[in-house]
Amino acid sequence: MSRLYNDLLSANIGKVRENEPLLKHTTIKIGGPADLFVEPSSSESLAKALQIIKKHGVKWRAIGRGSNLLVSDKGIEGVVLKLGIGLDDFELHEDLLTVGGGCSIVRLATIISKKGLSGLEFASGIPGSIGGAVYMNAGAHGSDISKILVKAQILFDDGRLEWLSNEDLEFSYRTSVLQEKKPGICLNAVLKLEKGVKEDIVAVMQKNKDYRKVTQPWNFPCAGSIFRNPLPKYAGQLVEDAGLKGYQIGGAKISEMHGNFIVNAGDATAQDVLDLIAFVKETILEKYGVTMETEVEIIGRK
Incomplete structure (x- = not known):
């Protein structure tokens, strides 16, 4: 090494x-x-x-x-x-936006909304990057990145650079082809936006931000949604119905605000979080017969 x-x-x-x-x-x-x-x-x-x-x-x-x-x-x-500084530039040509994979999606959504362009309102509270959003088809408020993505430039493991179309990326709920079938890094993405009324777009952005502030625990360190929604049911509602809000193992705690968030309540370890995830899965399966799948990506040495 x-x-x-x-x-x-x-x-x-x-x-x-x-x-x-x-x-x-x-x-x-x-x-x-x-x-x-x-x-x-x-x-x-x-x-x-x-x-x-x-x-x-x-x-x-x-x-x-x-x-x-x-x-x-x-x-x-x-x-x-x-991917961060140096891979976070963007260029706007009328309603087509080319953006680097390291760009903050929240920052981008804020800037674009002030230009009177619609399409990124859903991303106003997603604390990730464009590359990550493409990788997992990030979304909220009834929309996701697949709705506006035209194509993405991918750097593959063997050094190949290739532009993949929206169809090539095989988007589905919180997944893309990049996760398993064609592992790679999203270097750039081209997004198709729509012209709108600036004041209306900014108002929707603010509404989405306000909603997240009162329903999600962003005042604590967290990874975002822990479980995929087992549609038509919702993960957070199942956790709440099971009486698990506030349940804690070590420093990892199920948020009092939202059942699908686990927060670092102080010196939490990854093992604390994993133990809590396992407990939730077991409880929900036993109570409702629903198998919960994680949305958060778990990586590293075992």
Whole structure:
């Protein structure tokens, strides 16, 4: 690993750190160290970093802003590539928006709304990146990224760069082809927006933000929704009906505000969260015969 570290440093691709605690890079503030942690300074640097990593035969994975992510207490083997500054630019041509995978979706939605363009209102409270949104087809308030995405530029494991259409990405509820079938990193996305009345768009954005403030525990470190909704039922309602709001294991606690959120109530470990997830799954299956599936991505050493 030291040779890889030196090669990455020599390549001048951005920030490179050893044993970086991932609790610094997840919204739930949980996670052990990554063997190597790289923040590429550009998409070219990212491609170069991946080429070097592959040459050494080392495992890797990409992260964005760290939402929807639970990292093991034992950390992550290999290299973590973080998409952020340098991969967060965007360009607007009439109603077509080209945006980097590292761009904050909340920031983007706010900027675009003030230009009188509609389509990103649903994203006003999603604390992730565009790349992550494409990867998991992030959504809220009855919409999701698949409704506005035209195509996405993907960097694959073998170094190939390819534009995938909306259809190619095989979107469904909180999933895309990138999760298992064609693992890759979303470097850029092209979104199709619609012209609207600025004041109306901003008002919808504010309404969505206000709703999230009063219904979701963003004043505590959390990863976002823990479970996928077992439609037509809703995960949060099932947890509430089972009387599990406020239930706590170690430092991990089911939010009093929303049953589908687990918060870090203080020094929570990943194992605390996993134990709480397992308890909820067992309880809901026993009470209602419903199998709960996690929406949060669980990664790292076991």
